[in-house]
Every structure is written in C-alpha cells, then in structure tokens.
Amino acid sequence: MIKKKYLKFQQDESWRDDLRKSMKNQDRIRIPRVKMKELDPNYRVHNHSEVNLGLTLEQALLESKRCLDCNNPQCITGCPIKINIPKFIKNIERNNILEAAKILKQTSALPAVCGRVCPQEKQCESKCIHLKIKNDPVAIGYLERFAADFERENNSISIPKINKNKKIKIAVIGSGPAGLSFAGNMAKLGYKITVFEALHEIGGVLKYGIPEFRLPNYVIDAEIDVLKKNGIKFIKNIIIGKTVSYQDLHNEGYKGIFVAVGAGAPNFMNIPGENLAGILSSNEYLTRVNLMGASKKGSDTPVFLVKKVAVIGGGNTAIDSVRTARRLGAEKAMIIYRRSKEEMPARTEEIRHAEAEKIIFMNLYTPIKYIGDEKGQVKQVCLQKMKLGDLDSSGRRRAIPVPNLTKILDVDMIIVAVGVSPNPMIINSFKGLDISKSGTILVNQNTLQTNLLNIYAGGDIIRGGSTVILAMGDGFKAADSMHKILNQN
Amino acid sequence: MNKIIKKEILSDNVVKLKIKAPLIAKARKTGQFVIVKLGKNGERIPLTIVDANVRSGTITIIVQDVGKSSKGICALNEGDEIDDLVGPLGKATHIANYGTIVCACGGVGTAPMLPIIKAMKKVGNKIITILAAKTKDLIILEKEIKKFSNKIIITTNDGSYGIKGLVTDGTEMVIKEEKIDLCITIGPAIMMKYVSILTKKYKIPTIASLNTIMIDGTGMCGACRVSVEGENKFVCVDGPEFDAHKVNFDEMIIRLNAYK
Structure with missing residues (x-):
C-alpha cells in the first residue's frame, strides 16, 4: 500500500513541482478529454483486429496535461491495486514514457492488459477531481495502455527489480x-x-x-x-x-x-430444450474461438458459422460472445437480456462498440423454451416479455414477466452467457x-x-x-x- | 515430454500407444481419461487411460482414427512426443465386488472397458464380456479381455466372427442364462442406448461410460453436458460413468452429431 506521506513526498519532488507550475490549472481543465481512435465498425466486423487503436504520443502528452496532479489524488483509492496514478501520468507529461511504464509495473503485473479491460469509469476515473467540476475525468486507462504499449512497441520493456535473497x-x-x-x-x-x-x-x-x-x-x-x-x-x-x-x-x-x-463452470438456465445441438455456453463458444482458434484456417476445432445468433445475458462475456459471432459472419447477432439496457452489467464502452457493430439488443426478454428441428438442432427460441419491478438485492430493478406475452424468434445458434x-x-x-x-x-x-x-x-x-x-x-x-x-x- | 515409448497397431484404424507420463501414471485410477492435443492447431481430445505403469512411468491409450485429429494421433510413431497431455481427468470407476458383471462393449469401446474388467476381476467379480464389432477385423484386445474374463462372447454384425448379431443379442443370451448383478457398457452412444433399454427390461443395474464432445475436460465449457434423470451433468467432471438407465441417450446422440 502507498502511504499518504510518501505520496506527498513524491508529489513534492522538484520535477513534479516544475510541471505543475508549467501550466495553469484553468488551462489544464480547458483541454477536452482525448478520444481514442477505433477501427471503423463496417471494417472491423469482418476481422478480429483490435478495435481500440490506442493513443498517439501527441494525444497522450496532451491528455497527461489534463491531470492536475492534485494534493489528494482520489484516483489511487479507486484502483484495486493502488497504482501510483499521478506519478505515471506526470512522467508521460514530461515525455518520460518508459519511466511511466516502470511505475505501472511496480504495482501491476499486467498494465497493457488492465489498460484495455479494466472498467476505469467505475474505478480510478470515477474518483477524478475533474468530475467535481462536472468535467470529463482524465483518461487514466488510455494513458496506462499508452505507456505499456509504448515500451513494448519500442522494444524497451523493462524488467522489474526483484529481491533475490529469498529462496522460499x-x-x-x-x-x-x-x-x-x-x-x-x-x-x-x-x-x-x-x-x-x-x-x-x-x-x-x-x-x-x-x-x-x-x-x-x-x-x-x-x-x-x-x-x-x-x-x-x-x-x-x-x-x-x-x-x-x-x-x-x-x-x-x-x-x-x-x-x-x-x-x-458455466451456468445454464435449465429450461426446456437447452441441450439441443447449437446451444452452447459462452465459455465453450469463446474457448473454441479464442483458445482453440476454431475460426482460423487450419484449426482442427470446429465452430458453428451461422447467420442468426442469439446470446442470452447482459454482461461483458455476453457482449464478447455476440461481437465474436458477428465477426464470424452472423448477420443477425442478438443480445437477449431480461432487464433494460441501463441495467446491463457490461461496460458502457463495450455496449457502445456493439451498437456500432449493428448488434441487435432485445432487452426485457428472457428465453423460456428452445425448439429444435427434426435433427435436434435449435431453430427457434420462445421469449417471455419482461418488465422492470422493484429494486433487488443488487440494487438493480428486478425483471418480472408480463403475463401472456411471449414471442418466437428464429435462431441458428444460442450462446448462454448467464454467469459462471x-x-x-x-x-x-x-x-x-x-x-x-x-x-x-x-x-x-x-x-x-x-x-x-x-x-x-x-x-x-x-x-x-x-x-x-x-x-x-x-x-x-x-x-x-x-x-x-x-x-x- | 510425453514421449511415445511403444506403438502397436490393433486393427485397420486403431492403434495402441504407450506414453511416458510419470505424473499421470502415478495419479491415475481406473476409468479416468486424459486430454491429448497435437500441434498448434490440434483439437483437445479425451481418451481413456487403458493402462498405467507407475514404475516405468507410462500410460497406455488406444485411439481410433475417426477424424482429422485422431488421425494425427494414430500417425504418431515411437519416439515422437505429444505436445499437450493432461490428466488424469474424470471420476474413477467404483470398484467393488458386485457378484457377476456383464461387460458389454462395442468397437473401440473395448479399450476403456479393459481396465475396468481388470480391476473388477481383481476384487473377485465374475466377469462375462460381450465383445462386439461390425466385422471380424474390428474386434480388438480379444486376448487381453479373455485373460481377465471368466467368459467371453464375441458378436459381429456380419457374422464374420463369433455369433452373428449385436452386442444386445450377446447380452440377452447371458442374462437369460444366469443371474447378473451389474452391467457395464461402453461403446457408441446408440449401442449403449440399446444395452440400457435391454437391461432396464431385466432390472439389471447398468453403468455406461460416456464419450461426449469435450474441449477443456475440466468442467469449464459445458460441451459435454448430458441429462441424467433430467438434471444437467458434465461428463468430464461428474462422469464419465453414469447410471445408464437415467441417461438421456437420444439427447446425447444429437449433441454428439452437432458438428458433423
């Protein structure tokens, strides 16, 4: 854990002091939050290339100026592993990116990973001082990714120092x-x-x-x-x-x-027809594609390449599955989730990306039965219409069935992503x-x-x-x- | 790692491989399996451990060439290494003295049956084995099975060897002759289904060892799920052996054919 006193001591270092003085806070505040470039949705749905393209050096340098290096940096308290966030950002500001990467690695074993998959909007960025003045928070996650990518792309990956004395x-x-x-x-x-x-x-x-x-x-x-x-x-x-x-x-x-x-272990819903062919867990589907490379040429592991895919669930795994299906040729790639879009546990960014990729969101529906063809392959799902009720223990509004309101949807494959x-x-x-x-x-x-x-x-x-x-x-x-x-x- | 010490060709498309895998050999119990994967593009394939030798640190698997990946394993030679080998997986067979056991195996299902027969014989069971195949050339492990069985009945669909008929014909013959305390069946799903129907009729407790599609083999993907008395079970961690009378074989057959 980083002690407050130590943080203060580091903040008082002369280079940090000089940086703070180099630009007025009111000017820093005026810089708009950086927007990361991403692949065009029409292009990216045909391949598996990374959607978010990262920041350029210029973008990173400018974004780092937005951080006020404030006296009581709450961002650190929002980070589950307590990365020294201002210190790495200020190193970016003084264009010492490799040092920034080192600081990340003092705490995090996987900064390039975290920079990509952490829900920063709910963690470090949710505590940023900018929010107090109704401004967009510093893009901490983007900067983290930038520093980690920079050292890798420049073949300058540093190896953290280790204490070699112990043999346990x-x-x-x-x-x-x-x-x-x-x-x-x-x-x-x-x-x-x-x-x-x-x-x-x-x-x-x-x-x-x-x-x-x-x-x-x-x-x-x-x-x-x-x-x-x-x-x-x-x-x-x-x-x-x-x-x-x-x-x-x-x-x-x-x-x-x-x-x-x-x-x-993947959860299933235990509803009729759930063991028909063509119904798989998100774990199975993603493992086939990601770990076994099933969609790649030469892979021995098969995967269904079909046109109408419905994914049951509203979390990140559900979104990952439906976007994967889209990339594997699904023309109708659908999310079926019992609550409304606002209650979906998936990251906002992922939902936004999915929307851009023309994923169909069927909110306030839940499957109650699957119907197969004569070979036992799933061909339809029967959906129950839901509505929102009172708050449940998780603080989200409960989904309750609307009596006598169901509909049948044609599908070629179902991916069940209802948790593990x-x-x-x-x-x-x-x-x-x-x-x-x-x-x-x-x-x-x-x-x-x-x-x-x-x-x-x-x-x-x-x-x-x-x-x-x-x-x-x-x-x-x-x-x-x-x-x-x-x-x- | 995982070097092939010995290769034996059992029939046209079935090979037996002895592999150096000391940790698995030591940990393995009757009825458990391994996952085998070849090369970067290989599938993860579950295969029963047919035999293990702790002293030499080897395990034996028997593979039938049924597709791209199993063909690759069959083509391996002595001295070759298996890239990825993990196990032992699944629950072990419950070995006990039941009395008289009829072991109904078909085709390459004979391979996973062999260690069970051995272990069941050792604890004093009377073993009657029905060894079935489409035709004479596909009968494997006859000598080994004979060694551990009190009686063996061979059936072939075309009558080229033993009795002309199916595994169920042989099994019913035995059931009519003497009191059977337990039936164990391993083979194609459709075969196990009919053995199960038969033994249910005679109220003989029956165990089937299932061979569903798997990826990880550790309970993570759910590809291997089957309905057992209406409840979802994962063959890789809850099985591979189940009470045959409770297994929904029709559903299992559908799922086995999903990628064909």
Missing part, C-alpha cells in the same frame, strides 16, 4: 489475472514462484475468454514474458488435485499456495477447505487466507464471476499478506 518456494494454481498478479508481486519480493496451469496456454480467462479484438494475445504474452524474466516458472497441463495433489506440493517444499483457479459458478473439481481436491453455500472458497477478507494453513485464494474462486482487475487486486493483496505472515515465522 511458493505455488500458484491457475495462470489467470489473479495468479499472474500474485506471482509478479511475490517474485519482486524474492520468492521462487511456480505457476501451475491446467490448460495448454498461460493466461487463463485472458486467453480463453476475452477475444482478440478486445485484448490481443501478443499483448498478454509480452506481459507474461516479463514475469518469466523475473524468474517465475510456468508449468502447463498440470491440474493440482488431479495430476499432482496438494500433499505432493507440500512434500516438494512449497511453503505457500495461492489458489487462483477462477470460477470456471466455482468449479467443484478444484475445490474437492483440497480436503477440509471451507466453502461457501455458492461454492466459493471462504477466506479472511483482509489476508485472503483460507482456513487451511498457508493456503490463500483470490479471484473468481472467492468472488464468483467478477472482473480481471478485482482478481488482480486479490493477487496483490494475497502476496502482501502471505509475505508478511511468512516473515513473522
């Missing part, structure tokens, strides 16, 4: 955002880290879940490469609890284990682990320790379906507390 072995189970964040921070503290991954690729949900057009694989691989250079060992195709037991890890001298296996549940396979392998009713691992919220000695957990396995950055925040927090506790003994 730590195991990480799962190589998704929580695991990578934990591994990166523990490596900096000097631990010998081994990350075990069940799949044949490192990256977890970043690889199998999030599509190329939102997060290209080369961006993830470059950040994983830095972790490898920090001495972190990655072992693929190993399932802890199956290939190797928890006891094996213990016997091999691992002094701490971080369980970051994700939530994993913890994967019981992993949990069952740790005997005696305390589990919640919903199947998540129970942890001490301050330390992320489980009830078993030296086993910590973070990410979706303690949260249910959540976000990349909250998972990374857990990795950060667990590293901090594991380090403290290991050093007490």
